[in-house]
Amino acid sequence: MSDQSTQQYTTVAAAIRYIRNHAQNQPELAEIAAAVQLSEYHLQRLFSAWAGISPKRFLQYLTKEHALNALKASSDSLTAAYDAGLSGGGRLHDLMISCEAMTPGEIKAAGSGVELHYGLAPSPFGLVLAGWTRRGLCYLAFLDEDLTERSAELLQQWPNATVIADDAGALALLEKIFPSTPQPGKLHLLLRGTNFQIKVWEALLDTRPGQLCSYSQLAAATGSPKAQRAIGSAVAANIIGYLIPCHRVIRESGESGNYRWSPERKLAIHSWEYAHATQQPDP
DSSP, rough: OOOOHHHHHHHHHHHHHHHHHHHHHOOOOOHHHHHOOOOHHHHHHHHHHSSSSSHHHHHHHSSSHEEEEEEEHHHHHHHHHHHTTTTEEEEEETTEEEEEOHHHHHHHTTTTTOOOEEEEEEEEEEEEEEEEETTTEEEEEEEEEEEEHHHHHHHHTTTTTTOOOOOOHHHHHHHHHHSSSSSOOEEEEEOOHHHHHHHHHHHHHTTTTOOOEEEEHHHHTTTTTHHHHHHHHHTTTTTTTTTGGGGGGTTTTTTTOOOOOOOHHHHHHHHHHHHHHOOOOOO
């Protein structure tokens, strides 16, 4: 994954921000292009390079109508996946994702005897800070201007660990997560949370790229239909971005809602995932 993709995302995020702020006026492509200081032609090229789709189709994926249709399509498949007992693993392209929970003893030890690697690497959605141990990836956060805050968030999970800066290792991980050409592979996640939080995160791993679900759908799928508030708290507590796809959870109204790593990034991931999942040719 190149720095160019990260630079392209910066412009995409600015375009999404403009669309969000002017949604009631339904801005035309020319207006959006002018807002990000590009011609329509160059905006077309940027979207095609970044997401493989035209700006027109990208904008369609950002509409409330698209989100509501995605919610409607998601209901049965999410419940069926949970009923089939598929929780605990997932697929991202050809990457098999598995996970395990830290034990209470390991959490109490606060990383004593553990080597915690961390590093920065580019992604299609901006710069990423990753953290991992020999047992798996434990942290993945998108960065804007908050490196100090995100570093503190990672390190406070492991105050007694031996900390090792490893940008090369982070780059290798991100190339596996966002490969230029999808290829078979495995990635293990190390989760730190309550039993309920981990149950919710495992259910999210059963969702597929391009799929959206509501808090109530996720609550029903995990067998806790009245626990929507607790579901929301579990989604918000996730610190492994993208791989545990909390970005796929939206409001019943079709509104995207909040996201730890910015609402613009959440919408960008929605559109990027849906475009790659459907791989429909542009008109």
